[in-house]
Amino acid sequence: MSLLDYFRTSKTSSASLDKERLQILVAHERTSRNQPSYLPQLQKELLEVIRKYVSIDQDAISVNFEQDDNQETLELNIVLPDTNKKS
Amino acid sequence: MSLLDYFRTSKTSSASLDKERLQILVAHERTSRNQPSYLPQLQKELLEVIRKYVSIDQDAISVNFEQDDNQETLELNIVLPDTNKKS
Numbered sequence: 001m002s003l004l005d006y007f008r009t010s011k012t013s014s015a016s017l018d019k020e021r022l023q024i025l026v027a028h029e030r031t032s033r034n035q036p037s038y039l040p041q042l043q044k045e046l047l048e049v050i051r052k053y054v055s056i057d058q059d060a061i062s063v064n065f066e067q068d069d070n071q072e073t074l075e076l077n078i079v080l081p082d083t084n085k086k087s
Numbered sequence: 088m089s090l091l092d093y094f095r096t097s098k099t100s101s102a103s104l105d106k107e108r109l110q111i112l113v114a115h116e117r118t119s120r121n122q123p124s125y126l127p128q129l130q131k132e133l134l135e136v137i138r139k140y141v142s143i144d145q146d147a148i149s150v151n152f153e154q155d156d157n158q159e160t161l162e163l164n165i166v167l168p169d170t171n172k173k174s
Binding site: 018019020021022023024025026027028029030031038041042045046049050052053054 | 105106107108109110111112113114115116117118125128129132133136137139140141
């Protein structure tokens with residue numbers, strides 16, 4: 001199963017199409033833990049880029065960051081306002 | 088199952104820890120298709136941001152973009168060089 005399949009199957013099961021949503025995932029598969037993670041800093045810059053395209057309320061963002069031995073994952077879930085396109 | 092679980096389970100099954108990888112997924116769940124997608128343009132800017140943190144070969148990036156009625160998904164898979172941290 002590809003990740004695209006995962007998105008498709010998980011979304012259609014819930015009646016959640018009354019709001020627009022943007023979901024961003026970053027997974028860093030690492031071979032060593034010697035270097036500090038750059039994902040928290042990357043997260044800020046990703047949000048800055050996305051704000052060029054859509055307006056985002058700060059409280060409409062939920063962030064999840066996890067680390068284990070071999071992988072770090074950053075998950076951003078953003079609920080978009082109804083009028084989401086900046087002109 | 089959360090998306091973070093998906094990342095965990097899918098990676099541990101393959102002996103793929105000899106290379107560092109960065110995977111980025113953007114899913115835009117839409118209520119209307121009247122607006123053009125901004126994901127292809129967003130993709131370029133995301134890569135520019137990521138290049139601030141790691142060096143990326145252009146041919147080490149694979150991109151997948153899919154659209155259906157209610158959702159667009161952008162998937163970037165990047166194999167990182169062994170020395171991936173810019174000083």
